[in-house]
Amino acid sequence: MATIQDVARRAGVGVGTVSRVINNSPLVSDTTRARVQAVIDEIGYRPSTVARALSLGHSSIITVVAPFLTDPSVVLRLRGVASVVRESEYDLVLYDVEAPEQHAARLDDAIYGGRSAAVIVMSLAASGAIAQKRESSKVPLVWVDRRIDGVPCLTIDDHEGGRLAARHLLELGHRHIGFIGDRPDERFGFTSGDDRFAGFCEEIAASGLAVPGGYVRRVAHGMEDAATAMGELLALPDPPTAIFATSDLIAYGAIEAARARGVRVPGDLSVVGFDDIAMSAHIGLTTVRQPLFESGSRSAELALAMLAGDDVDTTAEWDLPLELVERSTTGPHR
Amino acid sequence: MATIQDVARRAGVGVGTVSRVINNSPLVSDTTRARVQAVIDEIGYRPSTVARALSLGHSSIITVVAPFLTDPSVVLRLRGVASVVRESEYDLVLYDVEAPEQHAARLDDAIYGGRSAAVIVMSLAASGAIAQKRESSKVPLVWVDRRIDGVPCLTIDDHEGGRLAARHLLELGHRHIGFIGDRPDERFGFTSGDDRFAGFCEEIAASGLAVPGGYVRRVAHGMEDAATAMGELLALPDPPTAIFATSDLIAYGAIEAARARGVRVPGDLSVVGFDDIAMSAHIGLTTVRQPLFESGSRSAELALAMLAGDDVDTTAEWDLPLELVERSTTGPHR
DNA sequence: CGCCGGTATGGAAGCGATTCCACCCTAGCG
DNA sequence: CGCTAGGGTGGAATCGCTTCCATACCGGCG
Incomplete structure (x- = not known):
C-alpha cells in the first residue's frame, strides 16, 4: 500500500x-x-483511515448498539441509520447485544473504548455507570426508544399509542376489547408495553368501559406465544371482538390463531398491532405506526450534527409522531 | 483519555x-x-484501538458488504456473521449497498481502503476489477451466495434446490405445477432464480411432464407482484394445483392471493417457498431451506481463520446443504 | 569468584497521517 | 530599489501503540 x-x-x-x-x-x-x-x-x-484517525484524535466510526436483528423493528431502525451514515464519511459499526448481561460491557466499550466517533443506542437501558461517567467522554451519544438524562433521546409516546389503538376499536363499535402484550420484565426491562397498556385502559375507561382482567394476556416471545394467548381468549365464554396487540409480531400470532379456529379477521375479530414493520403493509395489518426507519435516520442525523460541532441540546427529547394506520384487520363490530 | x-x-x-x-x-x-x-x-x-491498529499495520474490523436490510434473508445471514464476530476481538462494520451502481465503489473501498482486516461480501457480483487486483491486497476475502474465482465461496446448489421443490410436489401427486420467480435481471444480476427454475423443470421433465409456459411468472418485487402473478395463474382455465416460489416472500404473496380468492392452502393449492427465513417457521410455510444464518456464521469463521493465518484454500467453494422443510402449505393433490 | 545465559525491563524507532512553524519567493508599496 | 506581507511549501513533531534492541540483574556453573 x-x-x-x-x-x-x-x-x-x-x-x-x-x-x-x-x-x-x-x-x-x-x-x-x-x-x-x-x-x-x-x-x-x-x-489510511487509521493513521488519519490517530492523527486527528477521533475515528470515523459511528457505532450502533442494539438488541439485535432478531426483532424486525430493530432492523427497520437500523436501516434508517444506515441510510444516513452511508451518505456521510463515517462508517457504521454494529454492536449487537443478544443477552442483557452483555449490554453494559458493550456499551462501555463502544463509548469509552475510543473506537467510536459517536454512539447510537437503541432500546437499551443505560447502565448506572453511563449516566455518571457521562462527562468524562466527549463522544456524542444519541439514545433511541428510551429516555436517558443528559442524552438527546428519540422516543415515542407509548401511552398515547395505547389510546390511539383503543380509540380506533371503540369508534368501530367494539365493547369487548382484549389485550395481548409483551411480558413487562422480559429481556432488557422494556417498559413500553406497560405504558401502552396504561394508555389503552385509560381510553377505554374514558368511555365508561373497563378491560376485564381475563381479557389481558402477557406473552414472552412473539408469534407463537401470542397465538396461544389468542386461543385462550377465544375459548372464553364471552370472547373479545377486538384485540390490541403491543407489537405487529404479536398481532400476526393472534390473527393466525384466530383464522386457524375459523374466526374471521376482521369479520368476527378486529386486530390492531403496534410498530408497522415492513411486512405489515403487505399483510394489511391495521396498526399504530411508529416511525421506526425515521427514528434511525434522525438519530444518525443528530449524531452527525453533534460530530460537526453543531449545538445539539443534550437534554432534548424528541417524541416522534404516532399514527393509526387503518388497513384490513379491523372492521366495525358485528 | x-x-x-x-x-x-x-x-x-x-x-x-x-x-x-x-x-x-x-x-x-x-x-x-x-x-x-x-x-x-x-x-x-x-x-486505543486506533493507535494499536496503526502500529500493528492492520485494523480490527471485519467489513460486510451486502445489498442490505431490505431482504429478510440478508438479515438472517448478517445475524450469522454477527454471532461469530461478536465473540472475536473484531468489530463488525456494515457497508450497505442499496443501488447496484454503488456496489463497485463500496467494494473497492472496503477491500482497498485499508479500513478492513477482512471483507465478507454477500450476494454481490465481483466487479471485474476485483478479480484482477485481487493479489494486490492481502485482505482476506470471503464471498457468500456467489462464486468468484480465487476467493473462498459459500454457496448453495440452486439447481438442486429447484429439483427438491419439484420432487416434493410431484411426490404429493401434483401434475399441474406453476412457478413464480424473481425477474432474472433484477437488481444485482442474480442468477439463482434461473438456476432454481432450471432444476425445477428438469425434475419435472424427469417424470415425463412439462411446465407449460403459461404456468411461469417472473416478478420484480416480492409479495405484491407475487400476489398479482398468483391471481393470474388462478384465473387460468386450468390453474395449477401447486406452486414453486423462488423465495419465501414470493410464497407469502402467492398464498395471500390464493386465500383472498377463497382458494385454500394447502387444500386446493400447495405452495413451496425457498429460503426459510425466520417468519416462515411461524407461518408454517413449506420451503426449501438454505442455511442462511449458517452461511453468515461460517463466512465469519472463515474470515477469522484467514486472519489468524490458518491456511484456507482460496479456491474452495463450499456448497451448503439444502433441505426441504415440510410444513403446512403443501398437501396431497385433491 | 568471574562469567554466561536467560529473564525483566526501559526506551527509541517506527506505523501514516495532520499540523504547525520556519522559510522562500514574489509582488506591491514607499 | 529595498522592505514587507503573505501565499506556497517542506519537514519536524505529534498522535498512542508495538516491537526491537540494549541494558540490568539474577543464579548457576566452571
Whole structure:
C-alpha cells in the first residue's frame, strides 16, 4: 500500500503539500495540486483511515448498539441509520447485544473504548455507570426508544399509542376489547408495553368501559406465544371482538390463531398491532405506526450534527409522531 | 483519555512493560504485572484501538458488504456473521449497498481502503476489477451466495434446490405445477432464480411432464407482484394445483392471493417457498431451506481463520446443504 | 569468584497521517 | 530599489501503540 510519503517523493513535493491536496486546502497552487493529484491517481493512493484517525484524535466510526436483528423493528431502525451514515464519511459499526448481561460491557466499550466517533443506542437501558461517567467522554451519544438524562433521546409516546389503538376499536363499535402484550420484565426491562397498556385502559375507561382482567394476556416471545394467548381468549365464554396487540409480531400470532379456529379477521375479530414493520403493509395489518426507519435516520442525523460541532441540546427529547394506520384487520363490530 | 504513557509513569515502569501486560506477554514478572494491572484498573485505562491498529499495520474490523436490510434473508445471514464476530476481538462494520451502481465503489473501498482486516461480501457480483487486483491486497476475502474465482465461496446448489421443490410436489401427486420467480435481471444480476427454475423443470421433465409456459411468472418485487402473478395463474382455465416460489416472500404473496380468492392452502393449492427465513417457521410455510444464518456464521469463521493465518484454500467453494422443510402449505393433490 | 545465559525491563524507532512553524519567493508599496 | 506581507511549501513533531534492541540483574556453573 502506498503512503503519503511515496506520493510526496514521486511528485517531488513535501508530505504537507500532499496532505493539503487530499484535504482540499486552498493553500496549494493549482499547478502543484494537479501534479500531486496525477500521482495519486496514477499509483492509486488512498490515505489510511487509521493513521488519519490517530492523527486527528477521533475515528470515523459511528457505532450502533442494539438488541439485535432478531426483532424486525430493530432492523427497520437500523436501516434508517444506515441510510444516513452511508451518505456521510463515517462508517457504521454494529454492536449487537443478544443477552442483557452483555449490554453494559458493550456499551462501555463502544463509548469509552475510543473506537467510536459517536454512539447510537437503541432500546437499551443505560447502565448506572453511563449516566455518571457521562462527562468524562466527549463522544456524542444519541439514545433511541428510551429516555436517558443528559442524552438527546428519540422516543415515542407509548401511552398515547395505547389510546390511539383503543380509540380506533371503540369508534368501530367494539365493547369487548382484549389485550395481548409483551411480558413487562422480559429481556432488557422494556417498559413500553406497560405504558401502552396504561394508555389503552385509560381510553377505554374514558368511555365508561373497563378491560376485564381475563381479557389481558402477557406473552414472552412473539408469534407463537401470542397465538396461544389468542386461543385462550377465544375459548372464553364471552370472547373479545377486538384485540390490541403491543407489537405487529404479536398481532400476526393472534390473527393466525384466530383464522386457524375459523374466526374471521376482521369479520368476527378486529386486530390492531403496534410498530408497522415492513411486512405489515403487505399483510394489511391495521396498526399504530411508529416511525421506526425515521427514528434511525434522525438519530444518525443528530449524531452527525453533534460530530460537526453543531449545538445539539443534550437534554432534548424528541417524541416522534404516532399514527393509526387503518388497513384490513379491523372492521366495525358485528 | 489516559494513554499508555500515563499508566507507565504512574506504575513506575516503561511503556514497553505496560504494553506487555496488556497483551499478556509472558515476559513480565508477576509482581510488575500486578502493579501495572492495578494502575490500569484504577484509572480505567483502555488502549486505543486506533493507535494499536496503526502500529500493528492492520485494523480490527471485519467489513460486510451486502445489498442490505431490505431482504429478510440478508438479515438472517448478517445475524450469522454477527454471532461469530461478536465473540472475536473484531468489530463488525456494515457497508450497505442499496443501488447496484454503488456496489463497485463500496467494494473497492472496503477491500482497498485499508479500513478492513477482512471483507465478507454477500450476494454481490465481483466487479471485474476485483478479480484482477485481487493479489494486490492481502485482505482476506470471503464471498457468500456467489462464486468468484480465487476467493473462498459459500454457496448453495440452486439447481438442486429447484429439483427438491419439484420432487416434493410431484411426490404429493401434483401434475399441474406453476412457478413464480424473481425477474432474472433484477437488481444485482442474480442468477439463482434461473438456476432454481432450471432444476425445477428438469425434475419435472424427469417424470415425463412439462411446465407449460403459461404456468411461469417472473416478478420484480416480492409479495405484491407475487400476489398479482398468483391471481393470474388462478384465473387460468386450468390453474395449477401447486406452486414453486423462488423465495419465501414470493410464497407469502402467492398464498395471500390464493386465500383472498377463497382458494385454500394447502387444500386446493400447495405452495413451496425457498429460503426459510425466520417468519416462515411461524407461518408454517413449506420451503426449501438454505442455511442462511449458517452461511453468515461460517463466512465469519472463515474470515477469522484467514486472519489468524490458518491456511484456507482460496479456491474452495463450499456448497451448503439444502433441505426441504415440510410444513403446512403443501398437501396431497385433491 | 568471574562469567554466561536467560529473564525483566526501559526506551527509541517506527506505523501514516495532520499540523504547525520556519522559510522562500514574489509582488506591491514607499 | 529595498522592505514587507503573505501565499506556497517542506519537514519536524505529534498522535498512542508495538516491537526491537540494549541494558540490568539474577543464579548457576566452571
